[in-house]
Amino acid sequence: MANRITLNMITQRSIEEGVAMEKGKTTPEYFEACSIIEMHDDDVRALGLVPNQLVRVTSECGSVVVKTVRGRQSLYPGLAFIPQGVWANQVVPPRTQATGEPQYSGFPVTVEPVNGERRKSALELVQGAVGMWRGDQ
């Protein structure tokens, strides 16, 4: 069992994210729709994860804690998916290959189980990143 593995990350829309986004990005629905990661069963087993276990995802530019879920839309081993949104964008590299478009899909991340940590809310992540987070709001 590995302590951490390296996966290829993609981020795209999910309908759950779309519905929750229109309801509001501070709602519990948005939190549950977006603060998740989907991986292939082989990779889940390699990390010894149980369903709903929290993992830390780290890329070249940041890290974020998300929950492991078994998605309906399957991936092949080595590929991971976080729905587009606040949590994904904590790790999306801003490099654009001179096109203006960030590397939303196809960038390496390490995934490792975490204990004693929690998923941060959307507001905590975004306001925290720019020094505006004032505690639970």
Place this chain on the structure above:
Amino acid sequence: MSKKVENVGCPYCGVCCDDLVVTVSDDGKKILEVENACAIGNQIFHHATGGERVRLPRLRQPDGTYKDISYDEAIDYAANVLYKAKKPLIYGFGSTNCEGMAAAAKVAEKAGAVLDNCASICHGSSFLAIFDNGYPSCTLGETKNRADVIVYWGANPAHAHPRHMSRYSIFPRGFFTGKGHKSRKIIVVDPRHTDTAQVADIYLQVQQGHDYELFDAFRAVVRGHEIPDVVAGIRREQIVEVADILKKARFGTIFYGMGLCHSDGRNHNVDIAISLTRDLNDFTKWTIMAMRGHYNITGPGAVWSWQYGYPYCLDLTKRDIAHMNPGETSSIDLAMRDEVDAFINIGTDAGAHFPIDAVKHLRKHPWITIDPNICMASEISDLHIPVGIVGVEVPGIVYRMDNVPIQYRKVIDPPEGVISDEEVFERIHKRLCELEAEEVAKEPVKAAPEGVRVGE
């Protein structure tokens, strides 16, 4: 007595469904029911009157809280931020009407700003490829009425454009496609076995980031050349089988999405998709279409191309001399190089959808959000100006993903006192003109050199 409003346009995705039926309460203030919309569109309409709305502009205070201010004060604040900035960035526009986009362009030109839209982080790569290689496209109606082979490549409409398949591509019965999905072949190419792949006749699980090679293999086979045993994770036999289906189609459409634009290669992936489409037209009729995201993200491309000649990443720092060079004048690149000193987020949520590093750079400077809702951008702004929701409370022109303009209507009034994006920008423009005139009036009258009359 409640009232039913028919043929309402949906302000969610680029499919621009215009067959919604919205039931409004007898006082015209509450949306009771929405028929025909997808889950996301349904949520937009119900959210408009179902929850708390911001009714006045909010200005950030020194203690970090927001304080309600009047629209006049907000317009003055925004105009002053733009007036003082050397190179402001005005970004967004996926969720507003063309009238608002045109008004914003006036402001950008007056302020010497960079004007950019969500295509910059979405289908901007498509523009680059289309500039280089053309766009053999069609309308969604042509696909519905003629297409017998549909390809979704790097697109997942089951999630991102929920009614695309039922209205235009797979399921509808059209003029020459009377048997609906029974007479159509559906091919899905995606690294994930998506919900869209569930309805495919053939699913190709391409290796992520290797789309270019697979397009190249299809081009080679279509032209009669040999290819390796496996390309991008797909066996040669399957590539040959699909290429044969593509060549024998009566009419085909390739719908492609962010799988091409967000992966390595970006515009080159789209470029070769267009080339494959062109090659296939040696055998039969093939078309290609970008799965545009927001309901009017095609709009700024149409409006600004007409006004300035460029669809996005417009550098107007030299006022009416427009310049466009993605990589240089694109929002993310400008942010990461710290080249802009004020940011207006309009009709989008850069706080949630930009990589966080870009958000951190932009937030070093004044940040203004113009949006109907509380979102991540509004919650890190210096100023949040609420506006009416286009398609629900504000009418206007929007462009569907196939560049067809549609007149959207409103079904209810916005909350009392809340104005439209267009009015916000028109008033900012007026205030900018006033500030400019005040500045000119303050300047001392230049003494005319000897022998030269004043005015020469």
